[in-house]
Amino acid sequence: MPADTCPNVTIDPRQRQRARGAVSNRVGRYEVLERQFEPDGWDQPEEDRVQRTHVAAERARSIISYNRSPDLSFDRSINPYRGCEHGCVYCFARPSHAWLGLSAGLDFETRLVARPDAAQVLEAELRKPSYRPATIAIGTNTDAYQPIEKTYGIMRDCLEVLQRFNHPVGIVTKGTLVERDIDILRDMAEKGLARVGISLTTLDVDLSRRLEPRAPSPKRRLQTIEMLSAARIPVRVLTSPIIPGLTDHEMEAMLKTARDAGARAASWVMLRLPLEVSELFQEWLRAHYPDRASRVMGLLRDMHGGKAYSSEWHLRMRGQGHYADIIAARYKRAVRALGLATQLPHLRTDLFAAPLQKGDQLSLF
16 A cells, blocks of 8 residues: 555644544554645635544455464454554554554554455364464454444354354444344353353443444443343453553442443453554544643553553553552452352363365265
8 A cells, every 4th residue: 555545644633534543644663754734725625634534455365364372362363454443542453564564543444444255264274284273362453343234244154154163253243233143152052152241431421432443332231241141142341441541440430330230240441552553542632632641641641660661571451560559359259259260260261173064085084
């Protein structure tokens, strides 16, 4: 993608793009040139700069990504989409758009990439004789149930493959479209093959609309927890990210509300600001909460040795120091008082089997 598709333009906060999270579209870290809009001199209204959503198709050569991070509870994941229309300004996946020559800002939430053949590629990978099953995580980078899933249906196609193979899957999402797939998830959950995590960042409707403009409202996500729980699908609430000085006071209320809706377990992660996300988030703070910006960033720097973020293993998810210890203690006490688990039961791998294909010889045993 040419660099000139990523203009480095800062949007006047007073004329903020409707329903978008980032306030700018700075070029990616791998680009050598920056771009900006300039008036053309004509005495006419400038062209409408409303950011529309564009989706490109990508043929995936592989779909299962592997990791060896000691901070993660899974070693493999699937991402049906690149970029995410939910527009969460704090999303740690934003810097991945730079690999496409695009901006981690508005491009990340408006220039999306879909992988329509993901299910076919997934099936081919699961059929390899060398493949060994373990829980596949979905939604750990970009949300598989973002709005364009309603059109493309790639997530459901992948779930159907996993269901046929009796392969365990753990899903994390803000999207209420997960309710569409309750039929598959209920069947898999009954076999110990599925669980779902619902991300809840705040109960404040106005704050949610600013933080994650195209994600469902907090109330709507709680209804999703209720529906999944009623279908006997194990649900965990992720009160993440905890934003110091902005959402930290809501932790106990979020946990209680999610527990009352049917969540069995809970987890949390402190706000992370890797690479381009740091400046994007600080721009957002200055635009929407200028009176709190210095306090929020001051608390973050206290937890990361004076920096806005540190990628050090075992510390990047929670930070360290006095404030981080207080949040961890509050969380531990609230979870214990509410009777929530800190993790859901492990999923089964012993049921995994590749289904017969057309032309396969039937087993005699």
